[in-house]
Amino acid sequence: MPDMKLPKGVQVFERGWLSSNNILLTGDASCALVDSGYSTHSAQTVDLVQSALGPRSLDLLLNTHLHSDHCGGNAALQQVYPELETLIPPGQAALVSVWDAEALTYLPTGQLCPRFKYDACLLPGSEILLAGVPWQIHAAPGHDPHSVVLFESSSRTLISADALWEKGFGVVFPELEGESAFSEVGATLDLIEQLDPYRVIPGHGPVFKYRAEVLARSRERLDAFVKSPARHAHHAAKVLLKFKLLEQQQLPYVDFANWATGTRYFQLIRESFFRAIPMTDWIAQLTDELVHSAVASKEGAMVFNT
Numbered sequence: 371m372p373d374m375k376l377p378k379g380v381q382v383f384e385r386g387w388l389s390s391n392n393i394l395l396t397g398d399a400s401c402a403l404v405d406s407g408y409s410t411h412s413a414q415t416v417d418l419v420q421s422a423l424g425p426r427s428l429d430l431l432l433n434t435h436l437h438s439d440h441c442g443g444n445a446a447l448q449q450v451y452p453e454l455e456t457l458i459p460p461g462q463a464a465l466v467s468v469w470d471a472e473a474l475t476y477l478p479t480g481q482l483c484p485r486f487k488y489d490a491c492l493l494p495g496s497e498i499l500l501a502g503v504p505w506q507i508h509a510a511p512g513h514d515p516h517s518v519v520l521f522e523s524s525s526r527t528l529i530s531a532d533a534l535w536e537k538g539f540g541v542v543f544p545e546l547e548g549e550s551a552f553s554e555v556g557a558t559l560d561l562i563e564q565l566d567p568y569r570v571i572p573g574h575g576p577v578f579k580y581r582a583e584v585l586a587r588s589r590e591r592l593d594a595f596v597k598s599p600a601r602h603a604h605h606a607a608k609v610l611l612k613f614k615l616l617e618q619q620q621l622p623y624v625d626f627a628n629w630a631t632g633t634r635y636f637q638l639i640r641e642s643f644f645r646a647i648p649m650t651d652w653i654a655q656l657t658d659e660l661v662h663s664a665v666a667s668k669e670g671a672m673v674f675n676t
Contacts, residue, residue, distance in 0.1 A: 374569055374577055377525040379501030382571055383418045385411065388616045390440045390573045393529055394422055397502035402430035404520065404529055405573065406443030409482045410617060415443040416450050430500075431456045432492060434510075434531035435517035436466070438476055439613075440573065444486035457498075460491040461516030475543070479610060480633040482617070492518050505529075508565075512555030513540035519558075521565050528567035528580070533558045536570075536578040538591050541606040545599060546639055552596045559588055603643040608656055610635060615666055615675040623673045627653045 376382065383392040389407030392415060396402075401423055407415045419428055428451045433441045436458060448454050458466060465473045469485045476483045492498065494509035503522055510519040510533040520529040532540030533555075544551035567580045578584070595602035611630060615621070621629075630636045630653045637649075644652055657673060660666035667674045 374579060376569075376571075376577065377501070377503075377522065377527055380527070380571075381422060382577055383415075384576055385574075387574065388439050388613060389415070389443075390531075391571065391575075392418065392443075393571055394419065395501035396423070396426070397500070399499075399502065400429040401426055402432060402500050403428055403447070404432045405434055405440045405531070406431060406447055408439045408617075409442035409445075409484055412443040412446035412484075416446055419447065420450070427451055428454055430454070432498075432520075433458045434519065434529065434573065435459060435514040436462050436474060437514060437532075438479070438481040438483040440531070441486065442483050445484035448486055455489045456487065457490050457492050458488045459516045459518050460493060463488060463491055475635075478634040478638075480614065480629060480635070494518055508561060510558045510561065512551055512558045513542055515544055515549075515551065515554070519562075521567065526566065526568035527571065528562065528565060528569070529571045530562065530573065532573040534562055534570060534584070534588060535572045535575055536584055537575075537587065539588055540573070541609050542595070542602060543606075545595075545602060546606055546635065546642070548642065552592060555592050556589070559585055559592070600643045603639050604656075607636065607639050607652075608660060611653075611656055612660060612665055612675075615660075615673065618675075620672055620674045622671055623657070623668065624671070626657070626673050 379396045381394040385391055385407055389411040390405045392407060393404040403419060431447055431454055466488050471477045492507050494507050496507050497504040506521045508519050510517045513532045517531055519531055519533055542551050542555055563585055569577055570580050571577050631649050640649055640652055661668050665676060667676050
Protein backbone atom coordinates (compact mmCIF):
# COMPACT_ATOMS: atom_id res chain seq x y z
CA MET A 371 0.00 0.00 0.00
CA PRO A 372 1.48 3.39 -0.97
CA ASP A 373 2.12 5.94 1.78
CA MET A 374 -1.22 7.42 2.81
CA LYS A 375 0.28 10.32 4.72
CA LEU A 376 -2.18 13.19 4.79
CA PRO A 377 -1.38 16.60 3.28
CA LYS A 378 0.14 19.24 5.51
CA GLY A 379 -2.36 20.72 7.93
CA VAL A 380 -4.91 17.90 7.55
CA GLN A 381 -5.76 15.65 10.50
CA VAL A 382 -8.52 13.03 10.60
CA PHE A 383 -10.29 11.95 13.77
CA GLU A 384 -11.59 8.56 12.74
CA ARG A 385 -14.73 8.00 14.77
CA GLY A 386 -16.63 4.82 15.39
CA TRP A 387 -20.32 4.80 14.61
CA LEU A 388 -22.47 6.74 15.55
CA SER A 389 -20.28 9.69 14.71
CA SER A 390 -18.92 10.60 11.33
CA ASN A 391 -15.21 11.20 10.95
CA ASN A 392 -14.03 14.73 11.79
CA ILE A 393 -11.45 16.37 9.55
CA LEU A 394 -9.37 19.15 11.10
CA LEU A 395 -7.59 21.51 8.71
CA THR A 396 -5.13 23.98 10.20
CA GLY A 397 -3.25 26.76 8.43
CA ASP A 398 -1.49 29.95 9.39
CA ALA A 399 -4.64 32.02 8.98
CA SER A 400 -7.42 29.81 10.32
CA CYS A 401 -8.50 26.41 11.60
CA ALA A 402 -11.48 24.50 10.22
CA LEU A 403 -13.34 21.30 11.05
CA VAL A 404 -15.36 19.29 8.54
CA ASP A 405 -18.32 17.49 10.17
CA SER A 406 -18.93 17.31 13.91
CA GLY A 407 -20.27 13.83 14.65
CA TYR A 408 -23.36 12.75 16.59
CA SER A 409 -24.73 14.69 19.56
CA THR A 410 -24.15 11.96 22.15
CA HIS A 411 -20.45 12.06 21.21
CA SER A 412 -20.20 15.86 21.19
CA ALA A 413 -18.12 16.10 24.38
CA GLN A 414 -15.53 13.81 22.82
CA THR A 415 -15.61 15.86 19.60
CA VAL A 416 -14.90 19.02 21.59
CA ASP A 417 -12.07 17.28 23.49
CA LEU A 418 -10.47 16.05 20.26
CA VAL A 419 -10.55 19.51 18.71
CA GLN A 420 -9.29 21.30 21.83
CA SER A 421 -6.48 18.78 22.31
CA ALA A 422 -5.37 19.25 18.70
CA LEU A 423 -5.65 23.04 18.63
CA GLY A 424 -4.43 23.91 22.11
CA PRO A 425 -4.75 27.68 22.60
CA ARG A 426 -5.78 28.28 18.99
CA SER A 427 -9.41 28.88 18.15
CA LEU A 428 -11.59 26.90 15.76
CA ASP A 429 -12.63 29.42 13.13
CA LEU A 430 -14.71 27.44 10.63
CA LEU A 431 -17.09 24.49 10.88
CA LEU A 432 -18.21 22.87 7.64
CA ASN A 433 -20.93 20.26 7.24
CA THR A 434 -20.89 18.06 4.15
CA HIS A 435 -24.59 17.38 4.79
CA LEU A 436 -27.04 17.67 7.64
CA HIS A 437 -27.62 14.11 8.76
CA SER A 438 -27.47 13.88 12.54
CA ASP A 439 -24.20 11.92 12.61
CA HIS A 440 -22.42 14.69 10.69
CA CYS A 441 -23.76 17.82 12.40
CA GLY A 442 -24.89 16.65 15.84
CA GLY A 443 -21.84 18.22 17.47
CA ASN A 444 -22.37 21.64 15.88
CA ALA A 445 -24.18 23.15 18.87
CA ALA A 446 -21.52 22.03 21.34
CA LEU A 447 -18.69 23.45 19.21
CA GLN A 448 -20.57 26.73 18.74
CA GLN A 449 -20.92 27.02 22.50
CA VAL A 450 -17.21 26.42 23.10
CA TYR A 451 -16.08 28.66 20.23
CA PRO A 452 -18.48 31.67 20.20
CA GLU A 453 -16.84 33.24 17.12
CA LEU A 454 -17.09 30.01 15.12
CA GLU A 455 -18.46 30.47 11.59
CA THR A 456 -20.60 27.53 10.43
CA LEU A 457 -21.06 26.70 6.75
CA ILE A 458 -23.65 24.25 5.44
CA PRO A 459 -24.85 23.15 1.98
CA PRO A 460 -27.52 25.56 0.71
CA GLY A 461 -30.36 23.10 0.15
CA GLN A 462 -31.62 23.03 3.74
CA ALA A 463 -30.44 26.42 4.95
CA ALA A 464 -33.99 27.74 5.33
CA LEU A 465 -34.96 24.70 7.40
CA VAL A 466 -32.02 25.28 9.75
CA SER A 467 -32.97 28.94 10.13
CA VAL A 468 -36.45 28.06 11.45
CA TRP A 469 -35.26 24.72 12.86
CA ASP A 470 -37.77 22.37 11.24
CA ALA A 471 -36.70 19.10 12.87
CA GLU A 472 -39.37 17.23 10.93
CA ALA A 473 -38.20 18.34 7.48
CA LEU A 474 -34.56 17.95 8.54
CA THR A 475 -35.50 14.26 9.23
CA TYR A 476 -34.38 14.21 12.88
CA LEU A 477 -37.88 13.50 14.17
CA PRO A 478 -38.88 10.98 11.44
CA THR A 479 -35.71 8.92 11.99
CA GLY A 480 -35.93 9.12 15.77
CA GLN A 481 -32.46 10.66 15.98
CA LEU A 482 -31.07 13.52 18.04
CA CYS A 483 -29.64 16.82 16.84
CA PRO A 484 -29.49 19.91 19.08
CA ARG A 485 -30.40 23.12 17.32
CA PHE A 486 -27.50 25.03 15.80
CA LYS A 487 -27.09 28.14 13.69
CA TYR A 488 -25.37 28.62 10.36
CA ASP A 489 -23.60 31.65 8.94
CA ALA A 490 -23.06 30.92 5.24
CA CYS A 491 -23.42 28.22 2.61
CA LEU A 492 -20.99 25.90 0.86
CA LEU A 493 -21.83 26.68 -2.75
CA PRO A 494 -21.15 23.89 -5.26
CA GLY A 495 -18.93 25.12 -8.08
CA SER A 496 -16.96 27.42 -5.79
CA GLU A 497 -13.79 27.02 -3.72
CA ILE A 498 -12.95 27.55 -0.07
CA LEU A 499 -9.51 28.11 1.46
CA LEU A 500 -8.70 25.45 4.07
CA ALA A 501 -5.27 24.81 5.59
CA GLY A 502 -3.92 27.47 3.26
CA VAL A 503 -5.01 25.82 0.00
CA PRO A 504 -8.17 26.00 -2.11
CA TRP A 505 -10.65 23.12 -1.88
CA GLN A 506 -13.28 22.64 -4.55
CA ILE A 507 -16.89 22.25 -3.44
CA HIS A 508 -18.88 19.75 -5.51
CA ALA A 509 -22.54 18.79 -5.27
CA ALA A 510 -22.82 15.08 -4.43
CA PRO A 511 -26.51 14.13 -4.32
CA GLY A 512 -27.73 10.58 -3.78
CA HIS A 513 -27.27 9.55 -0.15
CA ASP A 514 -28.58 13.01 0.66
CA PRO A 515 -29.89 15.33 -2.07
CA HIS A 516 -28.04 18.32 -0.61
CA SER A 517 -24.68 16.73 0.20
CA VAL A 518 -21.36 18.12 -0.99
CA VAL A 519 -17.86 16.69 -1.24
CA LEU A 520 -14.59 18.63 -1.02
CA PHE A 521 -11.59 18.11 -3.32
CA GLU A 522 -8.07 19.49 -3.14
CA SER A 523 -6.53 19.11 -6.58
CA SER A 524 -2.80 19.49 -5.86
CA SER A 525 -2.70 16.59 -3.39
CA ARG A 526 -5.74 14.93 -5.03
CA THR A 527 -7.44 14.53 -1.66
CA LEU A 528 -11.19 13.95 -1.57
CA ILE A 529 -13.40 14.42 1.48
CA SER A 530 -16.18 12.14 0.29
CA ALA A 531 -18.61 12.19 3.24
CA ASP A 532 -21.11 9.34 2.66
CA ALA A 533 -20.94 9.47 -1.13
CA LEU A 534 -18.12 6.93 -1.17
CA TRP A 535 -16.69 4.61 1.46
CA GLU A 536 -14.03 2.00 0.85
CA LYS A 537 -16.75 -0.64 0.87
CA GLY A 538 -19.79 1.18 -0.42
CA PHE A 539 -21.80 4.32 0.32
CA GLY A 540 -24.51 5.54 2.65
CA VAL A 541 -28.20 4.64 2.58
CA VAL A 542 -29.98 6.46 -0.25
CA PHE A 543 -32.56 8.20 1.90
CA PRO A 544 -34.60 9.90 -0.86
CA GLU A 545 -35.45 6.45 -2.25
CA LEU A 546 -37.08 5.58 1.08
CA GLU A 547 -39.25 8.68 0.75
CA GLY A 548 -40.51 7.76 -2.71
CA GLU A 549 -38.10 9.98 -4.63
CA SER A 550 -35.80 8.70 -7.37
CA ALA A 551 -32.17 9.04 -6.32
CA PHE A 552 -30.26 5.93 -7.41
CA SER A 553 -29.35 7.73 -10.64
CA GLU A 554 -27.92 10.59 -8.57
CA VAL A 555 -25.74 8.13 -6.69
CA GLY A 556 -24.42 6.93 -10.05
CA ALA A 557 -23.77 10.50 -11.19
CA THR A 558 -21.84 11.23 -7.99
CA LEU A 559 -19.72 8.11 -8.50
CA ASP A 560 -19.05 9.36 -12.05
CA LEU A 561 -17.96 12.72 -10.60
CA ILE A 562 -15.53 11.01 -8.24
CA GLU A 563 -14.11 8.99 -11.11
CA GLN A 564 -13.55 12.22 -13.06
CA LEU A 565 -11.86 13.89 -10.10
CA ASP A 566 -9.55 10.86 -9.87
CA PRO A 567 -8.44 11.40 -6.26
CA TYR A 568 -5.31 9.83 -4.85
CA ARG A 569 -6.64 9.47 -1.32
CA VAL A 570 -10.19 9.52 0.04
CA ILE A 571 -11.24 10.69 3.50
CA PRO A 572 -14.66 9.05 3.92
CA GLY A 573 -17.44 9.97 6.28
CA HIS A 574 -16.90 6.66 8.09
CA GLY A 575 -13.92 4.34 8.24
CA PRO A 576 -10.20 4.84 7.62
CA VAL A 577 -8.60 7.02 4.97
CA PHE A 578 -7.99 4.89 1.88
CA LYS A 579 -6.21 5.00 -1.44
CA TYR A 580 -8.61 5.49 -4.31
CA ARG A 581 -8.52 2.69 -6.85
CA ALA A 582 -10.75 1.39 -9.61
CA GLU A 583 -12.03 -1.61 -7.65
CA VAL A 584 -13.43 0.64 -4.91
CA LEU A 585 -15.63 2.44 -7.39
CA ALA A 586 -16.51 -0.82 -9.15
CA ARG A 587 -17.66 -2.33 -5.86
CA SER A 588 -19.90 0.67 -5.17
CA ARG A 589 -21.37 0.48 -8.66
CA GLU A 590 -22.12 -3.21 -8.19
CA ARG A 591 -23.85 -2.41 -4.93
CA LEU A 592 -25.82 0.36 -6.61
CA ASP A 593 -26.87 -1.94 -9.46
CA ALA A 594 -28.16 -4.48 -6.93
CA PHE A 595 -30.26 -1.82 -5.24
CA VAL A 596 -31.60 -0.54 -8.56
CA LYS A 597 -32.69 -4.08 -9.48
CA SER A 598 -34.26 -4.61 -6.05
CA PRO A 599 -35.31 -1.43 -4.23
CA ALA A 600 -36.77 -3.63 -1.50
CA ARG A 601 -33.27 -4.94 -0.80
CA HIS A 602 -32.09 -1.39 -0.27
CA ALA A 603 -35.08 -0.62 1.97
CA HIS A 604 -34.41 -3.75 4.03
CA HIS A 605 -30.78 -2.71 4.46
CA ALA A 606 -31.83 0.83 5.42
CA ALA A 607 -34.22 -0.41 8.09
CA LYS A 608 -31.47 -2.48 9.71
CA VAL A 609 -29.10 0.52 9.59
CA LEU A 610 -31.65 2.66 11.46
CA LEU A 611 -32.20 -0.05 14.08
CA LYS A 612 -28.46 -0.46 14.55
CA PHE A 613 -28.11 3.31 14.89
CA LYS A 614 -30.58 3.29 17.80
CA LEU A 615 -28.72 0.45 19.49
CA LEU A 616 -25.45 2.31 19.12
CA GLU A 617 -27.07 5.37 20.70
CA GLN A 618 -28.62 3.50 23.65
CA GLN A 619 -26.20 0.52 23.91
CA GLN A 620 -28.93 -1.62 25.47
CA LEU A 621 -32.71 -1.55 25.69
CA PRO A 622 -35.54 -3.78 26.82
CA TYR A 623 -36.68 -5.40 23.59
CA VAL A 624 -40.24 -4.17 24.09
CA ASP A 625 -38.98 -0.55 24.27
CA PHE A 626 -36.78 -1.09 21.23
CA ALA A 627 -39.70 -2.53 19.23
CA ASN A 628 -42.07 0.21 20.42
CA TRP A 629 -39.56 2.88 19.40
CA ALA A 630 -39.28 1.41 15.90
CA THR A 631 -43.03 0.94 15.57
CA GLY A 632 -43.64 4.57 16.51
CA THR A 633 -40.85 6.03 14.34
CA ARG A 634 -42.21 7.43 11.10
CA TYR A 635 -39.36 6.24 8.89
CA PHE A 636 -40.09 2.63 9.79
CA GLN A 637 -43.76 3.17 9.09
CA LEU A 638 -42.86 4.70 5.74
CA ILE A 639 -40.49 1.88 4.75
CA ARG A 640 -42.92 -0.87 5.73
CA GLU A 641 -45.86 0.76 3.95
CA SER A 642 -43.81 1.24 0.79
CA PHE A 643 -41.98 -2.10 0.64
CA PHE A 644 -43.17 -4.63 3.24
CA ARG A 645 -46.86 -3.97 3.75
CA ALA A 646 -47.70 -7.68 3.81
CA ILE A 647 -45.72 -8.15 7.03
CA PRO A 648 -47.23 -6.89 10.33
CA MET A 649 -45.03 -4.21 11.85
CA THR A 650 -44.24 -6.16 15.03
CA ASP A 651 -43.25 -9.24 13.02
CA TRP A 652 -41.10 -7.16 10.69
CA ILE A 653 -39.22 -5.50 13.55
CA ALA A 654 -38.67 -8.90 15.17
CA GLN A 655 -37.34 -10.29 11.88
CA LEU A 656 -34.94 -7.36 11.42
CA THR A 657 -33.72 -7.69 15.01
CA ASP A 658 -33.12 -11.41 14.57
CA GLU A 659 -31.05 -10.65 11.46
CA LEU A 660 -28.92 -8.16 13.41
CA VAL A 661 -28.34 -10.80 16.06
CA HIS A 662 -27.55 -13.46 13.46
CA SER A 663 -24.96 -11.18 11.83
CA ALA A 664 -23.39 -10.49 15.26
CA VAL A 665 -24.00 -6.75 15.24
CA ALA A 666 -26.50 -7.09 18.11
CA SER A 667 -27.24 -9.57 20.87
CA LYS A 668 -30.40 -10.52 22.66
CA GLU A 669 -30.48 -11.90 26.19
CA GLY A 670 -33.86 -12.58 27.68
CA ALA A 671 -35.96 -9.42 27.40
CA MET A 672 -32.97 -7.16 26.57
CA VAL A 673 -31.33 -6.30 23.26
CA PHE A 674 -27.71 -5.07 23.19
CA ASN A 675 -25.32 -3.39 20.81
CA THR A 676 -22.23 -5.54 20.16
